[in-house]
Structures are given as C-alpha cells and as structure tokens.
Amino acid sequence: MSERVLPVTIVTGFLGSGKTTLLGYWLGHPDFQHTAVIVNEFGKVGLDHRVLRRIEENTILLGGGCACCNVRADLVKELANLINARDRGELEVDRVVIETSGLADPAPILFSIMTDSMIRHHYRVDYVVTCLDGVNGLLHLDGSAESIKQIAVADRVILTKTDIADPKVLARLEGRIQAINPAATVLRAACGQIEPEEVFAKETAARPERRKLPLPDQGHDHGSHTTQVHSISIGFTEPLNWAAFGLWLSALLYAHGENIFRVKGLIDTGAEGPVMLNGVQHIIHPPQHLDSWGEEERRSEIVFIMRDIEPRRVLESLRAFQSIIGATARIEELNLDPYGSR
Secondary structure, X not given: OOOOOEEEEEEEEOOOOOHHHHHHHHOOOHHHOOEEEEEOOOOOOXXXXXXXXXXXXXXXXXXXXXOOOEEEHHHHHHHHHHHHHHHOOOOXXXXXXXXXXXXXXXXXXHHHXXXXXXXXXHXXXXXXXXXXXXXXXXXXXXXXXXXXXXXXXXXXXXXXXXXXOOHHHHHHHHHHHHHHOOOOEEEEOEOOEOOHHHHOOOOXXXXXXOOOOOOOOOOOOOHHXXXXXXXXXXXXXXXXXXHHHXXXXXXXXXXXXXXXXXXXXXXXXXXXXXXXXXXXXXXXXXXXXXXXXXXXXXXXXXXXXXXXXXXXXXXXXXXXXXXXXXXXXXXXXXXXXXXXXX
C-alpha cells in the first residue's frame, strides 16, 4: 500500500474569472497527466480529462456555531475514494486539483483537508490559486465578500484576461490584491494561459513583497465588504521563543479565528532553519521545519489577514503578551495595513 502524500491545489475565483480555462490549459502539460480533478462548479465544465469528479454542496456545520468550522463531507468522501482507488492499483494519480464554485468560500475545503485524520495523512494543501478577472475584477472586489475572501486565503493570485484588460486597471488590481493579501504572489495570464511551472515554483518563505505598487484610487468607494479587511505584517529582529509565541497565537485564533482569514510566515526560533507557518482561520497546518534559510535573510516575518479586527489590536496584544512572559524578541512593524483602511 502506497503511503505517498498527494499535493492538493485549490483553484478558486469569482464567477467568470477564467478558472476552468486556465485549468484546462494546465491539464495538457506533461506534469499534469496524472492529475485528478474535483469540480464543484455549476453548469457545464469544459474539462476533457480522464480523471474528473463532480461534487455537490454537502456541508456539515460542527458544534459551536462557528461558520468557518464547516466540513465538506462530500469532499472528504471523494478524497478517500481517490486514495482507495490508487492503493488498489485502479488509478494512477500524483496530484489533486479542486476547482471551487465561483461563489465558494475556500475555507471549508481547507478546514476539511486539515482536520480530517485520514485525509490529513494522505494529502497536503500545496497552494491556493485564486483567479481574478483583469477586466471585471474591481467590480467583483467592490461588490462581493466571496471575492475578497478568495484573495485573502490565496498563495497565488492570477490576473486573467490581461490580453484585453486596461493596463491601468491591472495596476489598480495589483494594488488591491497586495493591500488585501501582502503574502500572495501576483501573476498574470493572457488568453487563459500561464505556464504551470511559473505558478507552482517552490517558495522557501512567505514574506510580503517589499516593492511599491500603485495605490488604489482613494476617491472611489470600494464598498462595505472591503472596508472590513485589514492586513498586518510583523517582523521580529531576534529569535522567537516558539512555545511562547505558539501560546499567544493559539489564544488569538481561539478568540478571533473566524475573522482571521490567513496567517502565513517564516519564524526564526534560533535553529539552523526557519519554521514555516501557514494557517486559515483558527486552523494551523503542522509547522514545517526547514533545514536552512537558503538565500533568505534570517529574520521572522508573519502576515495576518483579518476581517473586523484593527491591525493595531493584534500588535498591542502581542506586545502585552511579550511583557507578561518576558519574551525578548524585538518587534518591528514591517507593514501595517499599508494602503489604508478602505
């Protein structure tokens, strides 16, 4: 029986953002010939592939009333079926791609994979890839809470339709993306195509980019949904006490988990290599201990993307906690809601 852990890529994006077109292009690539695709989309799906699964919404709300604790029972069942078929020799699969509905919140999918004991043993989420329409993306961000959430949890954001989009609009979209999720890598796709090796290039860290991007149009009303989303990037100039930091982070996520869309960072604990931190809402992936810093600067950086939480409250909480436990790491604000509350 094979115990290989399969990477899972979640492809999300608002209605009409080009997810299926992009995925169809990837499936023609040699690296994707043994990819299983799970589709949760309405209407006709334009994917011609030998391993294609369709699932409907079947969500279980766990006790406690927390909206982010939704287990996708349909997804868990389908992922289990794929592993069983692989282990029986009926299916050759080395990657799973889940394409969400355009109106989907990706958090329940991530929650299901990260918390189910059997699924977690066989699968790991490698990337959340969010497509954003280069023509209509500003309208989607202004009018849809789902679109904001899809950007907030992304590792990669792909601006689509760049061959027909206004360059000024694309620049504004890049600014909006970085304001919502400074840890995301922003890429561009033209004519529904971007090479998979560009999207799936391995990263060693989760640092926000330090380049300056054009500011969004401050005179434009971005709508009530965007005003609720803030981001903060915190740097530490000395190694962190991992146990103490973990205690503070656990308390923060317990109190505000549903409103913390994403936590991503690289932690210097004083060891040879850093600890990579990656979480969605109140669930944290098992921390990954890297062997070395490579070309990265030896310095801790953590990004929080939040709704209805002022960034300074997080910073003040961390400073207060440090004073109580006597932690010595010095905090440096790298980036505090850099484009302003909108």
